[in-house]
Amino acid sequence: MAKNVLYEIRKNLESRVGEKIRLKANRGRRRTFEKEGVLESTYPSIFVIRVDEPNYYQRFTFSYADVLTETVELSFFKENKILASGN
Numbered sequence: 001m002a003k004n005v006l007y008e009i010r011k012n013l014e015s016r017v018g019e020k021i022r023l024k025a026n027r028g029r030r031r032t033f034e035k036e037g038v039l040e041s042t043y044p045s046i047f048v049i050r051v052d053e054p055n056y057y058q059r060f061t062f063s064y065a066d067v068l069t070e071t072v073e074l075s076f077f078k079e080n081k082i083l084a085s086g087n
Contacts, residue, residue, distance in 0.1 A: 009064045014042045022075040023049055023060065035060075 024034045037051035049060045066072040
């Protein structure tokens with residue numbers, strides 16, 4: 001069952017590669033951060049989000065299990081409006 005859910009999350013993200021995304025991640029001990037970036041690529045076990053801000057360029061990688069356990073929350077944009085949250 002869990003493999004099917006992770007597979008569905010992966011397929012959903014694969015169809016959105018290149019789209020603008022808002023990322024909210026919980027890094028433990030009350031450390032959370034929110035960034036906007038682009039879903040750059042997906043791989044069998046992880047996905048990559050590129051954040052481009054003035055004086056700040058970084059890539060973040062997360063596993064599909066992070067989305068499942070809500071350690072990472074994703075929101076997609078369409079014409080600068082939030083389209084959907086979650087997977």
